[in-house]
Amino acid sequence: MDMTPHEHLLDYDPDRMLQHFATIGEPTFRAKQVLEWIYEKSAPSLDAMTNLSKPLRQKLADRFDLFTSTIIRRAASKDGTVKLLLQWPDGATSECVMIPSEERKTACISSQVGCPVGCRFCASGLDGVQRNLTPGQIIEQVLRVRVEAELAGGRLSNVVFMGLGEPLANYDNVTRAVRTINAPWGCNIGARKITISTVGLPKQIRKLAEEGLQLNLALSLHAPSDTLRAELIPWAEKISLGELTMACRYYFEKTGREITLEYILLHEVNDRQPHAAQLAKFAKNFRCNVNLIRYNPVEGLPYDRPTSEATASFQKYLREHGVNSHVRTSRGLDIDAACGQLRRKEMQAANAPVQITLPPTE
Numbered sequence: 429m430d431m432t433p434h435e436h437l438l439d440y441d442p443d444r445m446l447q448h449f450a451t452i453g454e455p456t457f458r459a460k461q462v463l464e465w466i467y468e469k470s471a472p473s474l475d476a477m478t479n480l481s482k483p484l485r486q487k488l489a490d491r492f493d494l495f496t497s498t499i500i501r502r503a504a505s506k507d508g509t510v511k512l513l514l515q516w517p518d519g520a521t522s523e524c525v526m527i528p529s530e531e532r533k534t535a536c537i538s539s540q541v542g543c544p545v546g547c548r549f550c551a552s553g554l555d556g557v558q559r560n561l562t563p564g565q566i567i568e569q570v571l572r573v574r575v576e577a578e579l580a581g582g583r584l585s586n587v588v589f590m591g592l593g594e595p596l597a598n599y600d601n602v603t604r605a606v607r608t609i610n611a612p613w614g615c616n617i618g619a620r621k622i623t624i625s626t627v628g629l630p631k632q633i634r635k636l637a638e639e640g641l642q643l644n645l646a647l648s649l650h651a652p653s654d655t656l657r658a659e660l661i662p663w664a665e666k667i668s669l670g671e672l673t674m675a676c677r678y679y680f681e682k683t684g685r686e687i688t689l690e691y692i693l694l695h696e697v698n699d700r701q702p703h704a705a706q707l708a709k710f711a712k713n714f715r716c717n718v719n720l721i722r723y724n725p726v727e728g729l730p731y732d733r734p735t736s737e738a739t740a741s742f743q744k745y746l747r748e749h750g751v752n753s754h755v756r757t758s759r760g761l762d763i764d765a766a767c768g769q770l771r772r773k774e775m776q777a778a779n780a781p782v783q784i785t786l787p788p789t790e
């Protein structure tokens with residue numbers, strides 16, 4: 429009996445796939461057919477690839493798995509947002525979300541199991557990181573969410589790396605997955621519709637600028653000064669705003685893509701006018717726009733939601749000082765859509781005899 433561990437078919441790009449088919453003595457057009465089944469025809473299994481002979485399907489099934497995760501929770505929000513909790517063969521779990529709006533259907537996906545950054549205001553950061561997700565596991569999340577977009581009567585149009593994990597700390601796997609998500613033979617999603625959200629690793633931002641991809645870059649800023657940033661984001665202790673400015677400028681020069689600054693407003697921590705003034709000054713360093721996000725309190729953490737007045741006057745200040753800014757609406761609040769919350773509940777449930785009640789899935 430062949431004891432070779434199964435491989436993840438989604439880890440194979442056309443070159444590897446062609447090579448494999450040549451090795452097993454199959455014509456190379458079969459490799460193309462398999463790619464079409466996966467990415468164009470959304471085949472749910474190897475068995476569904478009906479223009480391949482049964483013996484070939486069996487040969488592939490002996491070596492590969494197409495999907496390797498199990499959907500252990502599916503939570504659907506009243507606003508149409510659907511969140512999936514996936515479990516991988518090693519028991520690790522990841523979240524991915526389908527966020528619908530009138531003009532687009534967005535997949536919000538994770539790049540790591542857990543998150544190593546440890547932002548003080550984030551529940552997920554408390555648990556640390558377990559491991560990187562592989563390219564195939566990242567792509568699998570997109571394919572799972574694509575099915576949800578189709579069930580909601582649309583087509584997946586955007587992908588954002590805003591789930592769990594720091595994408596640039598898993599650089600090689602993330603960029604390999606991005607190439608498949610972007611490729612015409614793959615998920616065929618334009619680079620301008622793919623966003624990498626990072627806490628800001630200057631070296632990797634420069635490297636990404638040189639990939640020849642026009643990805644959107646979102647910098648999780650959250651504080652307009654080095655001191656406050658280091659208080660909120662432990663990783664920021666070693667990364668100054670000066671270094672980030674240089675890296676973001678470089679990114680803009682190389683790609684022509686405006687940077688998005690993500691800024692979570694925390695009541696009386698970073699939502700006052702002096703903060704807005706510092707942020708406005710910082711934002712003048714390169715071409716960018718600012719996304720303001722009102723914090724949703726997490727039980728056990730000492731941060732509160734900013735008032736509507738403070739949010740409005742913060743945004744007004746930025747606009748009056750020439751900074752393009754928007755207040756982002758929170759989606760899927762009834763299903764724990766903030767990053768990592770569903771996974772966290774599941775982990776807590778596994779550790780304690782607590783009954784978790786999730787909203788109905790239909």
Ligand code: SF4
Nearest residue numbers: 543545546547550553
């Ligand atoms: Fe990680 Fe994002 Fe949470 Fe920070 S806010 S700890 S980067 S998941």
